Amino acid sequence: MTATDDLRRLLPPPITDEQVRDLPLHDGRHALLGELLRAEPATRRTPSAWRTPRRTALVGLAAASVVALIGLGPLFLGDGGSEEPSDRSGSWAGSGTEVYADGDWVVASDPAWEIANVWDAGDERELAYDAPGGVQVEIHQRPAAAHDSYRVDRADVSAPTPLSLLGSPAERFDYGPDDHAVIAEPVGAFFLEVRVSGVDAAGLDAVLDVLQPVSAGELSAYLPDDVVIAADQPAALDALFATVDLPPGLDRSVAVSTAVADLDGATVATTYTLGVAAVDTLVCGWVAEVGTGGDSAAAVTALSSARTAPFAQAMDVEGDYTSVLDETALALGRGDPPAQLAERTGLECP
Secondary structure: OOHHHHHHHHOOOOOOHHHHHHOOHHHHHHHHHHHHHHOOOOOOOOHHHHOOOOOOOOOOOHHHHHHHHHHHOOOOOOOOOOOOOOOOOOOOOOOOOOOOOOOOEEEEOOOOOEEEEEEEOOOOEEEEEEEHHHEEEEEEEEEHHHHHHHHHHHHOOOOOEEEEEOOEEEEEEEEEOOEEEEEEOOEOOEEEEEEEEOOOHHHHHHHHOOEEEEOOOOHHHHOOOOEEEHHHHHHHHHHHHOOOOOOOOOOHHHHHHHHHHHOOOOOEEEHHHHHHHHHHHHHHHHHHHHHOOOOHHHHHHHHHHHOOOHHHHHHHHHOOOOHHHHHHHHHHHHOOOHHHHHHHHOOOOO
16 A cells, blocks of 8 residues: 555545535625625725724814814823823713714714724715723714615525614615624715624614714714814824925925825815824925935935924824835935825825
């Protein structure tokens, strides 16, 4: 008997076609689909992918970020920040009976819930919370036109259970005993999808009762102080640009407008995201200056000194996007062409 024969004896018998047909693939497919549907689709590389997770208590008005953004306030704290929720004079009094209207945001009416993420892409929004007891809640506002396709996807996970969400007809889909998606009918530009994990179906209603619609004007009272609403973003960016050296051909007001445009119409933006927009504008401004015959040595000096600006140092606690300043300074010092610079930094300047 050969060694090959010995190995064959150790192998299991081959699986027949009939045995393959009898495998419980349907349940496995549902489990895999559930995992895939949890993930947001990947898009272009964004600074948020470079950030380290953090948690903040719900404090203050976003306008305070204009001061804190340049390194003078308690922003960019690590996990376990010590701020206490501020007195909101009854603004947390959610009854679970509010009705969502077109243009509203949806927030948690319980100050014990901590915001884990806030995101606004203009046509889609998300607020994610860590709630007591290890419950995690994601509130998605998705384009109304996408409602039917999302519902079809979720219906492949489980049979729907009808219910109501903030005054709109909705359906619950169960990924597991303590993992659920609730999709409401569209209202105006968006439809709501709420993902909840860490609570069973019987406890889901209590979680949904905490949700409260608020207008854009009320939103800042429910956000951490490192989130800046659209109305305050120009002033916050102007404060950032006051701490760095702009190229001679870039007026500060133009820099602010350029950075605001880089935010793609976001209703809310974290101070880190504002810092990224400022870095992008500063880098591209100096690249353009050098590209039109400007002083490359001045560009290297300006970008290197910007690396030590208070807002850049604060960003370093969160992620490493400010390395774009270092990489660009080195590239300009070497005389690298713009195409090579874009390849090195991932930043494509107009």
